[in-house]
Amino acid sequence: MDFQLxxxxxxxxxxxxxxxxxxxxxxxxxxxxRSGTSFDWDVHRQMAERGWxxxxxxxxxxxxxxxxxxxxxxxxxxxxxxGPTFGIFYARALANCIRGAGSPAQKADLIPxxxxxKIILCLGYSEPSCGSDVAAARTRAVRxxxxxxxxxxxxxxxxxxxxxxxxxxxxxxxxxxKHRGLTMFVVPIDTPGIEIHEVKTLGGExxxxxxxxxxxxxxxxxxxxxxxxxxVMINALRDERPGGGRGHSDRMLLxxxxxxxxxxxxxxxxxxxxxxxxxxAVQNEVARLIGYSAVAxxxxxxHDGVTGPMFxxxxxxxxxxxxxxxxxxxxxEALLHDxxxxxxxxxxxxxxxxxxxxxxxxxGSSEVQRDIIAQRGLDLPRSR
Amino acid sequence: xxxxxxxxxxxxxxxxTRLLQAECDTARVRAAEASGFDSRLWQSLVELGIPAMGxxxxxxxxxxxxxxxxxxxxxxxxxxxxxPLVETIVGYRALExxxxxPATDLLRRLIEAAAPMAIALDRVNDEGERLAAAGAAxxxxxxxxxxxxxxxxxxxxxxxxxxxxxxxxxxxxxRDAVRRVVIAEGAEAKSTHETxxxxxxxLTAASLAGLGKAxxxxxxxxxxxxxxxxxxxxxxxxxxxxxxxxxxxxxxACLIGRAAAAAARDEPDRFPVLASMxxxxxxxxxxxxxxDSLHVHGGYGFALEYDIQLYVRRAKAWPLILGEPTQxxxxxxxxxxxQPDRLQQWISN
Numbered sequence: 001m002d003f004q005l006x007x008x009x010x011x012x013x014x015x016x017x018x019x020x021x022x023x024x025x026x027x028x029x030x031x032x033x034r035s036g037t038s039f040d041w042d043v044h045r046q047m048a049e050r051g052w053x054x055x056x057x058x059x060x061x062x063x064x065x066x067x068x069x070x071x072x073x074x075x076x077x078x079x080x081x082x083g084p085t086f087g088i089f090y091a092r093a094l095a096n097c098i099r100g101a102g103s104p105a106q107k108a109d110l111i112p113x114x115x116x117x118k119i120i121l122c123l124g125y126s127e128p129s130c131g132s133d134v135a136a137a138r139t140r141a142v143r144x145x146x147x148x149x150x151x152x153x154x155x156x157x158x159x160x161x162x163x164x165x166x167x168x169x170x171x172x173x174x175x176x177x178k179h180r181g182l183t184m185f186v187v188p189i190d191t192p193g194i195e196i197h198e199v200k201t202l203g204g205e206x207x208x209x210x211x212x213x214x215x216x217x218x219x220x221x222x223x224x225x226x227x228x229x230x231x232v233m234i235n236a237l238r239d240e241r242p243g244g245g246r247g248h249s250d251r252m253l254l255x256x257x258x259x260x261x262x263x264x265x266x267x268x269x270x271x272x273x274x275x276x277x278x279x280x281a282v283q284n285e286v287a288r289l290i291g292y293s294a295v296a297x298x299x300x301x302x303h304d305g306v307t308g309p310m311f312x313x314x315x316x317x318x319x320x321x322x323x324x325x326x327x328x329x330x331x332x333e334a335l336l337h338d339x340x341x342x343x344x345x346x347x348x349x350x351x352x353x354x355x356x357x358x359x360x361x362x363x364g365s366s367e368v369q370r371d372i373i374a375q376r377g378l379d380l381p382r383s384r
Numbered sequence: 385x386x387x388x389x390x391x392x393x394x395x396x397x398x399x400x401t402r403l404l405q406a407e408c409d410t411a412r413v414r415a416a417e418a419s420g421f422d423s424r425l426w427q428s429l430v431e432l433g434i435p436a437m438g439x440x441x442x443x444x445x446x447x448x449x450x451x452x453x454x455x456x457x458x459x460x461x462x463x464x465x466x467x468p469l470v471e472t473i474v475g476y477r478a479l480e481x482x483x484x485x486p487a488t489d490l491l492r493r494l495i496e497a498a499a500p501m502a503i504a505l506d507r508v509n510d511e512g513e514r515l516a517a518a519g520a521a522x523x524x525x526x527x528x529x530x531x532x533x534x535x536x537x538x539x540x541x542x543x544x545x546x547x548x549x550x551x552x553x554x555x556x557x558x559r560d561a562v563r564r565v566v567i568a569e570g571a572e573a574k575s576t577h578e579t580x581x582x583x584x585x586x587l588t589a590a591s592l593a594g595l596g597k598a599x600x601x602x603x604x605x606x607x608x609x610x611x612x613x614x615x616x617x618x619x620x621x622x623x624x625x626x627x628x629x630x631x632x633x634x635x636x637a638c639l640i641g642r643a644a645a646a647a648a649r650d651e652p653d654r655f656p657v658l659a660s661m662x663x664x665x666x667x668x669x670x671x672x673x674x675x676d677s678l679h680v681h682g683g684y685g686f687a688l689e690y691d692i693q694l695y696v697r698r699a700k701a702w703p704l705i706l707g708e709p710t711q712x713x714x715x716x717x718x719x720x721x722x723q724p725d726r727l728q729q730w731i732s733n
Contacts, residue, residue, distance in 0.1 A: 003643045250731045258724045268722045271714050277721040278713030282661045286636035296385045310632040374624035381619040
């Protein structure tokens with residue numbers, strides 16, 4: 001038993017830090033804050049060209065079968081630096097979806113482009129009337145000869161403004177149980193009939209609502225079986241690397257300590273403040289260990305489907321609570337934010353606090369995570 | 385990163401578990417509440433070589449590292465074993481570490497006699513007596529005194545003070561000791577004592593993780609069986625979600641307990657802070673999880689006949705021996721989060 005990530009990951013981290021020092025400039029930080037999307041094509045392509053998006057993938061997809069902790073380290077370092085983090089997730093998660101259920105033609109076309117940083121895909125799961133209950137999707141796909149005609153709306157299609165395709169969950173059968181009548185498509189985003197409307201959020205991120213009006217796609221755009229969309233989605237979620245690291249929570253703590261120490265002459269001595277900082281440091285360490293253990297189990301192909309949800313639940317709830325605690329510690333100055341300036345020190349806490357409200361909602365709300373932990377981890381009866 | 389126990393670690397855990405299953409059911413735990421010490425169980429652990437296993441072979445041990453000792457401490461907590469195992473393990477190791485003639489002689493005598501060790505706390509009463517963890521289970525007590533690390537030996541164990549955790553707590557007076565052995569002086573005394581305290585924190589953390597997990601399991605099992613409003617109460621989200629949160633916190637407790645112990649070998653620079661962090665977290669998590677478990681039991685959880693109260697009391701009591709939680713959090717932050725560069729360094733490793 002050991003808890004070390006080892007010299008290879010340490011060396012890789014150094015490489016990533018050098019890269020970040022070069023590319024994550026104040027101008028890029030400002031662009032990320034202004035656009036509301038933690039993504040930059042130039043940085044994304046450079047990471048892909050270095051093989052960083054796929055080096056834990058098998059060789060048949062251009063990977064090198066390396067440790068999944070490499071991409072975790074990359075994500076952590078980007079988070080710590082406030083660099084662009086969305087691209088890694090969207091490229092890898094969607095490539096994974098295609099790998100799991102795509103046709104040979106889809107795999108050959110989309111996976112190399114996704115992992116090579118040429119294109120990005122977005123997710124069309126949630127709808128105005130369903131989020132956590134994603135199997136209740138109403139967006140209709142109706143077969144017409146060799147084509148499908150799609151009508152409906154999708155919420156939270158983040159990254160749609162950069163994406164080449166949307167990975168779209170549709171209803172193809174209304175006569176069966178809700179999760180048995182779903183079909184997945186990968187739809188070019190420039191198909192006539194698709195409209196993207198910006199949605200602004202409390203956290204400053206840009207997301208979208210996307211509208212689909214008589215969108216016509218060939219049957220070759222279908223991913224998996226007709227009415228088999230639920231298993232496509234579940235398998236993609238299951239195979240996606242669970243867990244995570246320490247980046248966001250430690251960045252927030254570090255920024256708060258910078259601001260407090262500066263105010264108090266270089267060193268924080270107030271025991272009341274120190275106690276709170278100590279609690280947060282401990283919680284960050286615990287979150288990191290739960291996240292790492294989920295990845296370690298995944299790397300050993302012993303993915304239990306419980307530790308990942310534990311990390312999601314624990315880390316997002318911590319961010320929400322601790323960003324508030326840190327704002328309180330910092331006092332009135334922490335209220336100030338300047339949209340045109342890079343938010344460092346106190347300003348970053350205010351940003352983190354606004355953002356943290358969505359962490360406990362997206363990618364499965366805390367309630368959904370607790371259901372999973374209770375049923376799969378503790379073997380408690382199904383509850384609603 | 386590999387979280388699987390090695391075959392040897394697995395064997396160790398199984399051997400200790402078998403012993404405790406046979407000799408430490410909750411009837412035995414209850415029977416030992418009056419004295420705070422189950423001497424028969426202690427003898428069995430000694431026969432298995434557990435208290436000394438963290439020593440070198442020359443001293444009757446097997447050179448086990450703190451991680452192996454933490455796995456044993458988890459078992460200790462899981463079964464609420466009424467023996468001062470953690471205090472003795474770290475006390476023996478302090479004697480071995482100091483390596484002076486008197487310390488080595490003393491260690492040999494203690495091992496021969498299979499004697500537990502007590503650790504004196506800073507608390508001194510009006511009579512000049514010091515409160516000693518495990519002081520009622522043994523005649524031997526280690527403490528810092530005016531810059532020296534010393535061991536006091538008494539003619540008989542101390543008298544147990546009734547307490548929340550049914551621990552063998554006793555006041556011990558240096559004045560009526562039969563012998564005073566100086567283990568180390570000056571800087572060496574200070575560093576040996578600090579290591580003793582951090583090892584005590586790390587192993588107590590692991591023990592609390594085991595306690596918290598076992599206490600929570602009682603509540604989870606109860607929630608599957610107890611019916612209310614026509615269904616098992618575990619089918620209510622209000623109950624299930626409380627247990628899911630507690631299970632998550634306990635998962636974190638098991639991890640940080642083991643991570644701290646592993647750091648003694650792998651990251652010695654980070655070990656002291658990680659040990660304090662582990663104790664801070666494991667104490668909070670074990671208290672929350674056992675309190676949640678009691679709550680899920682409903683009124684029965686409050687009845688002494690049900691076992692959950694045994695866990696709730698110890699989850700609160702065991703860590704308090706090592707000092708006030710608020711001060712522990714302050715100390716952690718003073719070391720790593722009072723200045724940005726220190727925190728940066730902590731995060732970067």
